[in-house]
Amino acid sequence: MTTVDDRTAAAPRRKGPARGARRSRLTDEHGRRVAPWELVVRYLLLVAVLALTVGPFVWQLSTSLKGPTEDIFSTPPKFLPSHPTLHNYSRVSGTIPVWNYAFNSLKVAVANVVTNCLGAALAGYAIARLRYRGRRLLTLVFIVAMLVPVEGIVIAQFQTMRSLGLNNTLLGVVLPGCVGAMNILLMRNAFLHLPQEVDEAAIVDGANAWQRFTRIALPSVKGTLAVVAIFAFMGSWDDFLWPLIVLSDSSKFTLTIGLNYLHGTFADDQRLVAAGTIIAVVPLIVLFACLQRFFFRGVGEGAVKG
Amino acid sequence: MSSPTARPATAAGPVAGAGAGREAGARPASGRRFGSRPPGGRSAAPRARRHLPSTPWLFAAPGLVIVCAFVLYPFVSTLVDSFTDRRALVAGHWVGLANFTEMLHDDAFWIGLRNSALYMVVVVPALVVLPLLLALLVHKKIPGIGFFRSAFYTPVVASIVVVGLIWVWMLDDRGLINSVLEAVGIGKVGFLSDQWLLLLSAMFVTVWKGLGYYMIIYLSALANVPRELHEAASVDGAGAFRRFLTVTVPAVRSTMVLVGALSSVAAFKVFSEVYVMAGPKGGPAGEDTTLVMLVERTGTGLTGRVGYASAISVVVFVITLGLMLLVLRADRKEDA
Incomplete structure (x- = not known):
């Protein structure tokens, strides 16, 4: 507590010369100046939460780099490995076929991305932009499917497989989630927002439904498509319950299993x-670091419309 | 004007072919789009020409087949199986409500129900409040805030198995937390050996992993809170805490209800965290089993009791659906 007070008091003094410049620069999104003490408190809190959320990952990384002779149980704990080594990574691939598992996970995830993007875009287009008897019923079917909790039907899904x-095949892992009802409804919402006039004009020009879909609608919803792709990848890479139930042969395991x-x-x-x-989590952290704006968009959209 | 003659030409010829042809045909059409469309355009291009009757169904077919075969059919078959004594490899017979009456006398069921309900009671308030506070912390766009937002989201990206294993090591008897506790003189705490502490640790992991996810949801809600409200309140002399209660909370209330609904349904169906941290049996004597773990354990394997597992699944359906309705109704009442 005292350290916090010390720093809040000390910070503005230490930055004495640059004070004028800081004052004009550090404003919030409404152009109001942020008080220096408030800023310091905010950063202290941010760093504390950072330690809580990212710290455990760093600790795991550090543990994985510690060699067999180094004490990992020491009190007080040592955060940095004294002799960093990749020895444990080669050991893990000697213990379980970890690269095969990673490859299995990758196959399942890529298949999931492709089928979800295609299937959800097609079905979403059908319930958003085409007119026919039964459209509302079809929409209702997908809404009901979205509300069914997966955890409650895994046993029946396994019987079906x-x-x-x-059962016990990677195809079996992929199939149940390969066109998610949630994704169909996400795509539907994206297609609904396109102006009707463009479609009308294309009809006048004689474009058929497939041409309107591939040349007009699809290029306009790339953002949502990216969201569907990313969440399909992440969902399938991270999935645990279903692969656990459907896979029994250890040579076909995915990485989580x-x-x-x-x-x-x-x-x-x-x-x-x-x-x-670390092997399991690094690909996703890299993916996230590269594509984070889609991750954040996806959460917003999924929450509002789900 | 010229449009009636132009239309058959564009419709018949180039569109079906290459993209270049379509673009050439589109240019004369652009003037016509707003000109003659309302009276002439619509009637001349009849509904039937928009697409064939079968086209929508072809579009929807892949999604419809998958959803029907692997979501709706299993759903219905779960409902039906819950009234039978079906086993993994043996067809079942109709047994009426026998599975449900058996449940009433099954200790494992009550333990599972207790743990799943407890999970919800502890996790949901934490996931409604803490991410909101976190969102307030990262709401103001100060330098480097993008980095912090992304960093706080990292646990969401990691798989639950990875997260579970990371915390198993953190909370280990000789792990980081215990060596810190020992260093400051508190002594070791058996986070993973005591049944209640183990359940509590799993709950903590769920909250830890969910923080960033709900933070982003709150963040987009906070963006819509009018700044003037805060300013008016602070002119009236309201402190930060007061403004939080009287301005922020009412403004994001519907989002809080949404987060409450999402997190309570997710918490009640908890499986992976407890499975990874407490083991497949849910602790040495199964005291930490949750309902979904019980479903998984009862229904799988060569002798799996599919009928009984389905009956437990039906209880899971009913409770999650009831929860959603309850939360949404509470929201509507407050609105009125």
């Missing part, structure tokens, strides 16, 4: 588990 002979297996079998080897989790 078994009767199709697709493989990690859970690694933890269950080698729970005491913290360095090994840490290396495995």
